Structure formats: C-alpha cells, structure tokens
Amino acid sequence: MERQPPSQFIPVARLSDLDPRGRAVVTVEGERVALVRIEGEVFAVQDTCPHRGGPLSEGDLEGYVLHCPLHAWPFDVRSGLCPIIRGARIRTYPVRVVGEEIQVAPFSGRVSAP
Template sequence: MNWPNDSWHQIGDIADIPLRGARCVKTPQGKIAVFRTAENEVFAIEDHCPHKGGPLSQGIVHGTAVTCPLHNWVISLKTGKALGADQGEVRTLPIRIEDGALFIALDSLMMAAE
C-alpha cells in the first residue's frame, strides 16, 4: 500500500475488527496493532511487546489493556506502557473513526522515529 503525504490514512473499517480483538496494519515504520475493546473503543499501538517483542495483536484484550501472548505482560492500550511491576512501553498512534472507517495518523509515528 502506498501511503500519501496526508497525515490521516484510512486503514479499514471498524467492522473488520471483532470486539475484544485486533488487526495488524503494515506501515513503512513497522506493524501497527489496531484494537477494538468490548466497549467499542479503538486504539492503535506498535505491534511488539517491549519485553521480548511478542505480537501484541495476538494477545488477549481486556478493558483497555492487552496481555502479550508470550510472557503475559499487560500493556495499556491508552498509553502503551506496561502495567503492574513490568516496565517498558510501545508507541501509540492517534486513531479516529468516521462513518465506520478507521484512520490512523502515521505522521506521529514518523516524527517519533526521527
């Protein structure tokens, strides 16, 4: 997929993500996991656990957090920070919904990478 220079990029539809599930989006800066909570909130974070790089998109979503499938680290979907006694974090991306379509702001990821 070619990413235009506009700051918001359509990545699909909210109906593409089941409640308490996730989907991955490949970007020029790496994989982004897009989560949908049981309360129908949507979050976008980098798709790797800060512990050992586990695929967060394959983890269990509970509330506004996801548990990594490799070593059970719990990551906040709101902040990207590890919860509890664990330390580390992943980057979060702004995401918005318009008429069911999902958009992420890749510019924020590109600026953080520089």
C-alpha cells in the same frame, strides 16, 4: 516518497475488518500495528512486544490492558505504558473513525522505550 505531516490521518482499515474480538493488524509505514476496539473505541498500538517480540494482537485483553502472549507483559492501549515494568512502553497512534473507516496518524511523537 514524501513523508506526511504528523496531523494527517491515513485510512488503514474498516470497522468490518475487525475480527469478532474487535482486533485487526495493519501495516503503517512498514510497521505492524494492532487495532483494538474496546467499548466502541478503537486504539492503535505497535503489534510487537519490546520484551521478546511477541505479537500483542494475539494477547489477552483485560479492560484497557493488552498482555503479550509470550510472557504476559501488560501494556495499556491508551498510553502504551507497562504498569509493572518501569520504562517499558509500546508506541501508540492517534486514531479516528470516519463513518466505517479507521484512520491512524502515523507520526504521533509517542515512541517505544527499550
């Protein structure tokens, strides 16, 4: 299977697939990706916390900060950065919404750090 160029967006869900909290989990290139809608904008981040592997999609959301449900590690969904633990971050993906379709660019170049 040929890899897509970084600028190519792929459809992953529809806005109607988001739950009442504005969330869904999709798979992008074999990785679980959490979709989170905040104030009408959709963000896509890796669903697995780098600390202990908790499902970020199930965590509490405060503004743009998503907390891991296991140990409350916080991550800003806009940047992937953890505001309290230096060097901790999650992968973020560029997102666009075309009509009702949510599209993600799988090769953002923004990667997780241990």
